[in-house]
Amino acid sequence: MFKKYKLLRYMIPGVFFTNIFFVTFNYLTPVWSQQILRKGAEGYSLMELGLATGFFIGAFMAAVLSKRVSAKYGQMLAFLIEGLLMFFPAFKNLYYEVIVLLSVGIGFGMSNTFGATMIQEMIPKDYRGRAFGVLMTALGGVAPIGTFISGILAGILGLIGVFGISGIGVAIGAVILAAVFAKIPDMERAKAVV
Numbered sequence: 001m002f003k004k005y006k007l008l009r010y011m012i013p014g015v016f017f018t019n020i021f022f023v024t025f026n027y028l029t030p031v032w033s034q035q036i037l038r039k040g041a042e043g044y045s046l047m048e049l050g051l052a053t054g055f056f057i058g059a060f061m062a063a064v065l066s067k068r069v070s071a072k073y074g075q076m077l078a079f080l081i082e083g084l085l086m087f088f089p090a091f092k093n094l095y096y097e098v099i100v101l102l103s104v105g106i107g108f109g110m111s112n113t114f115g116a117t118m119i120q121e122m123i124p125k126d127y128r129g130r131a132f133g134v135l136m137t138a139l140g141g142v143a144p145i146g147t148f149i150s151g152i153l154a155g156i157l158g159l160i161g162v163f164g165i166s167g168i169g170v171a172i173g174a175v176i177l178a179a180v181f182a183k184i185p186d187m188e189r190a191k192a193v194v
Contacts, residue, residue, distance in 0.1 A: 008123070008131055010184065011115065014177040016138045018082070021169030023146025024162055025085065025101075028154065035159060036092050043094050050098035054105020061106060062113035071121065075114040076178040081107030083174035086167035089160055107174075 033043035058078070065074050085104045088097060116132075123131045153162040 008119075008134070010177070010180045011118075012135055012138050014173060014180065015115075015135070016142055018170055018173030018177065019139060019142045020146045020149060021166040021173065022085070023143055024150040024153075024166035025088070026143070027147055028150060028159065028162065031159060032097075032163060033094075037094050037097070039094050043097075046094060046098050047101050050100075050102040051105040051108075054102040054107075055109040055112075057102075058106040058109020058111070059113050060109075062110045062117075065110070066114075066117070071114045071117045072181055072184070074110060075118065076181050078107045078110035078114060079174040079178040079181070082111065083107075083171035086164075086171035088167050089163040 029047055030041075030044045033039050033041075033047065037043045039046075058081075062074055062078075065077075069077075082104055084100060084107070088100045088104075090096075115135075119128065119131050119135070150162055150166060153165055157165060
């Protein structure tokens with residue numbers, strides 16, 4: 001299935017790589033809020049609200065953008081927006097962190113919408129369920145691997161270091177995914193159907 005469909009051959013490993021580093025933000029953000037921002041549960045809640053709000057905005061933005069751009073270009077833009085995560089540890093200010101996470105959430109919401117559209121439009125129906133299954137398995141399987149890696153990095157680099165490396169890892173993965181998607185011509189025909 002992967003040899004025949006370029007979309008899956010590039011999307012699944014790229015999303016897996018990027019999400020290995022994003023796991024840090026899923027599991028260590030409460031510690032960041034407590035130790036770095038000194039805002040505790042309230043700060044963590046606001047950061048999570050920013051990310052979740054971004055997801056919803058991103059999904060709606062994908063619907064609007066799909067009238068003007070193909071799913072391929074929408075997906076590339078979404079990847080680049082996700083790369084903004086590398087700025088998360090820069091200022092150590094709650095409101096700045098919320099804005100970064102809101103922006104990244106927009107990228108993730110767009111990426112989820114455009115990515116699902118591309119699979120829907122480009123993978124034949126006989127393989128579509130398998131494609132979604134493999135993608136969801138890769139996303140689910142990344143959490144234990146990512147927590148293991150972020151735990152090791154936190155022990156070596158400290159909390160600020162692991163967030164810095166993880167943000168850069170997400171940004172590198174996002175830029176690579178955008179560049180790879182730019183070179184896949186058969187994605188041009190996929191339009192977002194939202």
